[in-house]
Amino acid sequence: MREILRLSITLAVIAILSASLLTGMESITEPIIRERRHEEFLKTLQDFFPEVDDYETEEIEGDQYNIIYDSDDEIIGIMAATETTGYGGTINYYLAVNREGEIIGIRIISHSETPGIGDVITADGFQEQFIGKSYEDPIEAGEDVDIVSGATESTGSMIDSISRVVNTIAEYFLGQGGGSIDFSAIPDGVYRGSVDGTDGILTVEVEIVSGMLERIDILEQNETDTYFIEAYPLVPELIIEKQALDIDTRTGATLSSERIVSAVKTALPGSTGDNGGDGLSE
Amino acid sequence: MNESNIYLQDLTRGIVKENPVFRLLLGLCPVLGVTAFFVNGLGMGLAATAVLISSNLVISIIKGFIPQRVRIPCFIVIIATFVTVIEMVLEAFQPDLHEALGVFVPLIVVNCVILGRAEAFASRRPVLRSLLDGIGVGLGFTLALGILSFVREVAGQGTILGPDAESAVHLFGPVFEPMGIFAQPPGAFIALGILVALTNVLFKRFKID
Secondary structure, eight states: OHHHHHHHHHHHHHHHHHHHHHHHHHHHHHHHHHHHHHHHHHHHHHHHOTTOOEEEEEEETTEEEEEEEOTTSOEEEEEEEEEEEOSSSEEEEEEEEETTSBEEEEEEEEOOOOTTTGGGGGSHHHHHTTTTOBTTSOOOBTTTBOOOTTOHHHHHHHHHHHHHHHHHHHHHTSSOSSSOOOGGGSOSEEEEEEEEOSSSEEEEEEEEETTEEEEEEEEEOOOOHHHHHHHTTHHHHHHHHHTSSOOOOOTTOHHHHHHHHHHHHHHSTTOOOTTOOOOOBO | OOHHHHHHHHHHHTTTTTOTTTTTOOSHHHHHHSTTSHHHHHHHHHHHHHHHHHHHHHHHHHTTTSOGGGHHHHHHHHHHHHHHHHHHHHHHHOHHHHHHHGGGTGGGGGOHHHHHHIIIIITTSOHHHHHHHHHHHHHHHHHHHHHHHHHHHHHHHSEESOSSTTTOEESSOTTOOOOGGGGSHHHHHHHHHHHHHHHHHHHHHTTOO
């Protein structure tokens, strides 16, 4: 018993001494580390947006979005601090997007990709492919930007992540793409739009009355009946109720729901539907 | 053997004759893991040396208080403390190196060179000898990492003092096609194998032992 007590006390004393040493060191180094990270962040901010005057940070789905203002309090762009999982571990990076929604820069903060193979993501040649692309451009791996052979995982996950972040920025901060269409800016009238559906085109007619979305009719559709019944009339009702296009799509009828939404988007003038607007005003 | 001779021996033994990497093949995990660039290899060596010296010193000082039956947990706690201190210092003052060494800094805790010296040397010897032993073995470890990472960076990247683009010196001009395998883990084994063989040849040739 006495022996066990002696062993425990020795261990406890050593642990306590270690802990106090570590606490002391932590209190010395922690402010320096925090300060340095912040400086790095500000420097990156200034590299991408030389006219930055102020910024505020918002967090969406675990990523940090820094909204950059110039001296006139105008938004000049967004810098996202985000991460993705590459081949060797987490890749942390900044993605800067200007007011028009175009990528103006990528900076890898940290990564653990294979030296000589996966670390191609830090190379200018890989990153330059993205510069100037916007949320409207398709960023499709292997088509619009090159996957580097041998580094499929590293480059592929970067491409996917960048494409996602750009769309999030356009949707949340630049009022484009996605759900935030300003109906009050659209003149009253009846508009039509079509998108390609499962077995043919899907056409909707929408009516705007004094800045409000009043009516959504499906003029033509060739969707699978069992799925379409899930999406219609519920999806149009939801859109009208919310006065926004970022509704939750119906489980089991995701495709049909999304098609209705994008057809409405296509119909409205000045919107940015993926299929190119062919809305007609009456 | 007179007294100063012992001390000199403690200091130099670890550098060449019992070099932890080339002669004893100890602590190979960081040796293989972080030696793609010379700067990183050297940084790793110095970090491990700092931990080794501190742990040797402290363990030698308190060896009288540590009961035999719990000595290994005590050593590990002490080593882990110094490793964490080093990690915090690196992150605060050498962020690029900290980033490059990554998970290998916390892994110094289980580096068998350090625990080996604590168990085999510092826990049985006087303070000064343990200190000298820590310095010597640490230098030997750093030397080995430096040589290995030098070879790997020159062969695998064609540069020296990378990966920081500002300090990197390209040695062979643009036509040189680096041997990419040396930058990767298999290349670490190959380079280490060649260097160990070379050391053995030299030791035989000059009859050191």
